[in-house]
Amino acid sequence: MSWSHVDNAWPTRGLSYGADYNPEQWDRATWAEDVRLMTRAGVNLVSLGIFSWGLVEVADGEFGWGWLDEVVDLLAEGGIAIDLATPTAAPPGWLLAARPEIRPVDHEMRPHWPGARLGWCPSSPVFREYALRVVRALADRYGHRDHVVMWHVSNELGGGNGRCYCDVSAEAFRGWLRRRYGTLAALNDAWGAAFWGHTYRDFAHVVPPRGNNAKNPSLVLDFDRFSSDELLAHYLAERAVLKAVTPHLPVTTNFMVGAEPDVVDYPRWAAHMDIVANDHYTRSADPVPEQDVAFSGDRMRAMTTRRRPWLLMEHSTSAVSWQPRNRAKTRGELIRNSLSHVGHGADGVMFFQWRASRAGAEQFHSAMVPHAGADTELYRDVCRLGAYLRSLAPVLGSRAPRARVGILFDDEAGWAMAKGVKPNNHLDYGRLVRDWHHAFWRLNASIEVLPPWADLAGHEVLVVPALFLTGDDTAARVAAFAGAGGTVVVSFLSGIVDENDQVRLGGYPGAFRDLLGVRCEEFRPLQEGETFTLDNGWRGTEWTELLRVGEAEVLAGYSGGQLDGRPAVTSRPLPGGGRAVYVSAGLDGDSLLALARSLVAAPTGVPAGVEVLVRRNDDEVFTFFVNHADTDAVLAATGREMLTDRPVGGELHLPAGEVRVVRSARLG
Structure with missing residues (x-):
């Protein structure tokens, strides 16, 4: 097979398909079988x-490439391209023994012991020196092999060393603060350091948020940043080495983007990726795992420039091994999950891993080839x-159209909400955002889950759920969206603190108070088991507010209880035709669905449980129909169904649990 390179192009000619491959776990006879089964x-x-560092650099500066040369050649003979990883996720034992100071330290000042992944401090200059040396050696040896088509920097950065509290990190943190604030006066003001008498007189006195005592939330937020x-x-730093040797190859690292705030701020990283890649795993206890797949895909698509395709670097064929009870996927779920990711913009589907391990920490994690071998339903x-x-293959490079609904999601807002005491300390930022996503997802509305600085133009509805931390720029951009004719929906716990995690005074929701035409005088969080009802029949739990209405109209009020007759959901019409809706109450799923239905019309003729996704290029439209239900469905469609290669003349039959993709000409 011949290979060709195009600068930073997609790594494969068709949609990418494969897995993490760890041949070092197996003998040479298995390698040959692997390539045969891959083909x-x-x-x-x-x-x-x-995870091969210790197997290629067997001692300090001593490299043994033989086994990896053999595998690289074998994959070339099989026509299989390589996404070659820098092995820095797993520092070798000789390095950890010789330089134990590279290990990360937890908030109680306990060093991480060897044995896990990412066992290094991100601020360590010692680790950086060794890491860049092995990266350069790898790039020099394999970077110009024709079938090495992409670089994969480390692995799931932050998934083990997301926070290090050692003295080296502390000094780096102080340097970061000097660059951010310039002066101690600015730092003390931003952190409200006068509280509890914590005013700083020297940057050297600042330490990371160590220990379990109550901490200044502004300090904690800055340490997270x-x-x-x-x-x-x-x-x-690794990317710079790779680009110096192989400027023609794309460089990426695998994100871990889901419905929770990430340990690192991946949306702010995305601009530094030639191809944005993600690892996503559903949760066994999740009652709607297919919606979690959609949420992740809607975030990933919004991270890419102009909604370009992205790569699903890892997911599971069936059960994982790291949850309390690891559910095996149901019949067809592997394919539904995979093609849902493609429908949401992925141009590749990859798994962890190719062959299930016999030993090690993830020996019961599913794989493309299970322990039972190739004669299995899973491998089929x-x-x-x-x-x-x-x-x-024709879907490659196509893009999703602009979504009707934008939902703001910000890791920094999630960090701020999770740290420090709050009026209700059981509210989870990711769950609150996902509840809103679920409502619009049930309507088959197209959605993008956006970072606050993203382009907001082109959406019909913009939802701002629990955006606890809101900067002035974000508030202004949301107001401009509404002023240009869009509908903004703001939920409780939005706009409460500024970018320094200081409460905005004058009444909640501070950053959005003028836009919404309401003012909350006091939070009224509910106790466990308490519920409320609104006068239009909507219900909920967890959160209510004492709200005063100014320029807004009341859509629904509280019925019964201490807030009887008080406003709960309001709407303010704006001069440009837009409107600003405020939801002060913790509505349940059906109530959120009813509100969403009042804002966005659902497509007709789509049965419950069927997800419809659209990608398109200049000439064609690719419509993905994913049936998550256990009953067959019939939908209106015209074109050619790509998986069965059959014409569709107005009516598409969609079996239970199956996926169909209809290709049609793009009109207009």
Whole structure:
């Protein structure tokens, strides 16, 4: 097979398909079988070498490349491209023994012991020196091999070393603060350091938020920001080495984007990725895992420039191994999950991992080849998915149209909400945002989950759920969206603190108070088990507010209880045709659905449980129909169904649990 490079192009000619490949766990006879089974399954890309540092640099400065040379050659012979990883996720034992100071330290000042992943301090200059040396050696040896098509920096950065509190990190943190604030006066003002008499007289007196005592939330927030920046700096250092040797190859690292605030601020990292890549795993206890897939995809698409395709670097064929009870996926779920990601903009589907491990911490994690081998239903589904992805090759490079609904999601807001005491300390930022996403997802409305600085133009509705921390710029951009004719929906606990985590005075929701035409005088969080009812029949729990209405009209009020007759949901019409809706109450799922339905019309003729996703290029439209229900469905469609290669003449039959993709000409 011939190979060709195009600067920073997509790494494969069709949709990418494969997995993390860890041949070092197996003997040479298994390697040959692996390539044969990969070819049968349609695998065209593997991530190689992720945890191989100690196997290629066997001692300080002593390299042994033989086994990796053999694997690289074997994959080339099989026509399988390589996403070659820098092995810095796993520092070798000789390095940890010789330089124990590189280990990260937890908030109680206990060093992490060897044995896990990412066992290094992001601020350590010692680790950086060793890491860049092995990266350079790897790039020099393999960077110009034709079938090495992409670089994969480290692995899940922050997933083990997201916060380090050691003295080296403390000094780096102080330097970060000097650059951010310039003067101690500015730092003390931003942190409200006069509280409890914590005013700083020297930057040297600042320490990371160590220990379990109550901490200044502004300090904690800045340490979270610093920690994300330190990990990004390490990624950029590795990237610089790779680009110096192989400027023609795309460089990425695998994010961990889901419905929770990430340990690092991936949306702020995305601009530094040639291809944005993500790892996503559903949760066994999640009652609607398919919506979690959609949420992750809607975030990923919004992170890319102009909604360009992204890469699903890891997900699971079936059960994972790190949850309390690890549910095996149901029949067809592997394919539904995978093609849902493609429908949400992924141009590749990858798994952890290729072959299930016999030993080690993840020995019961599912894989493309399970412990039972290739003569299994799971491997046959892997082959079926590979055939589907080959059929979907024309989808490569197509993009989703602008979504009707934008939902703001910000890691910094999630960090601020989670740290320090709050009126209700059981509210989870990710869950609150996902509840709003779920309501619009049930309507099959197209959604993008946006960072606050994203382009907001083109959406019909912008939802601002629990955006606890809101900067002035974000508030102004949301107001401008509404002023230009859009509908803004703001939920409780939004706009409460500024970018320094200081409460905005004058009444809640401070940053959005003027836009909404309301003022909350007091939070009224509910106790466990308490509920409320509104006068239009909507219900909920967890949160209510004492609200005063100014220029807004009341859509629903509290019925019964201490807030009887008080406003709960309001709407303010704006001169440009837009409006600003405020939801002061913690509505349940059905009530949020009713509110969403009043804002966005659901497509007709789509049965419950069927998800409809659209991608398109200049000439064609690709419509994905994913049936999450256990009953067959019939939908209106015209074109050619790509997985069965059959014409669709107005009516599409969609079996229970299956996926169909209709290709049609783009009109207008």
